[in-house]
Amino acid sequence: xxxxxxxxxxxxxxxxxxxxxxxxxxxxxxxxxxxxxxxxxxxxxxxxxxxxxxxxxxxxxxxxxxxxxxxxxxxxxxxxxxxxxxxxxxxxxxxxxxxxxxxxxxxxxxxxxxxxxxxxxxxxxxxxxxxxxxxxxxxxxxxxxxxxxxxxxxxxxxxxxxxxxxxxxxxxxxxxxxxxxxxxxxxxxxxxxxxxxxxxxxxxxxxxxxxxxxxxxxxxxxxxxxxxxxxxx
Ligand SMILES: [Zn+2]
Numbered sequence: 001x002x003x004x005x006x007x008x009x010x011x012x013x014x015x016x017x018x019x020x021x022x023x024x025x026x027x028x029x030x031x032x033x034x035x036x037x038x039x040x041x042x043x044x045x046x047x048x049x050x051x052x053x054x055x056x057x058x059x060x061x062x063x064x065x066x067x068x069x070x071x072x073x074x075x076x077x078x079x080x081x082x083x084x085x086x087x088x089x090x091x092x093x094x095x096x097x098x099x100x101x102x103x104x105x106x107x108x109x110x111x112x113x114x115x116x117x118x119x120x121x122x123x124x125x126x127x128x129x130x131x132x133x134x135x136x137x138x139x140x141x142x143x144x145x146x147x148x149x150x151x152x153x154x155x156x157x158x159x160x161x162x163x164x165x166x167x168x169x170x171x172x173x174x175x176x177x178x179x180x181x182x183x184x185x186x187x188x189x190x191x192x193x194x195x196x197x198x199x200x201x202x203x204x205x206x207x208x209x210x211x212x213x214x215x216x217x218x219x220x221x222x223x224x225x226x227x228x229x230x231x232x233x
Contacts, residue, residue, distance in 0.1 A: 040064025086126025
């Protein structure tokens with residue numbers, strides 16, 4: 001992997017945050033990303049008391065964490081908002097922009113765009129390498145995410161889960177889910193495939209059978225649940 005494209009480094013490069021408590025590291029390889037660094041935050045100041053993901057670290061026996069990984073372990077927006085990083089950092093947010101992110105090289109997009117964007121990454125002009133992170137567990141996941149190279153077939157880091165998102169395979173599924181969601185079915189119904197008795201005829205039986213045929217075959221993988229979660233009217 002191109003070390004500059006480690007997700008935390010890419011975020012750091014775009015935001016250029018001020019990271020406190022850095023010093024000359026004893027072990028010159030970052031505990032988190034394993035990349036050689038010349039300044040780092042000592043391990044006792046770098047992790048919160050809740051951190052328990054030691055097995056995901058590249059150099060767990062190290063002494064310091066590089067500024068980029070420290071920032072990614074610390075900042076609240078990284079565990080609250082979905083983001084895509086390539087040549088630019090796109091953050092999906094419906095509320096006001098958090099302090100410290102204004103005026104940086106970040107693009108903000110309304111959260112309701114996320115589902116469509118996942119199917120149209122080439123429209124976002126991300127460059128050759130990119131990362132897709134969608135938090136759902138209030139945990140910091142940037143350091144675990146995967147670098148991608150193909151805009152129609154890539155890995156999403158969704159909370160603790162990491163899975164392939166094949167947009168060609170999922171396109172029809174997404175369209176059927178969107179039609180049904182707009183047509184009055186709830187996310188819980190779509191997730192389970194159990195529908196309130198009056199809804200199919202109201203939706204139109206032919207349409208209902210055609211769309212559920214597509215959806216029923218696709219139910220199961222985490223990519224399916226993610227699409228349902230992101231449906232938006
Ligand atoms: Zn690092």
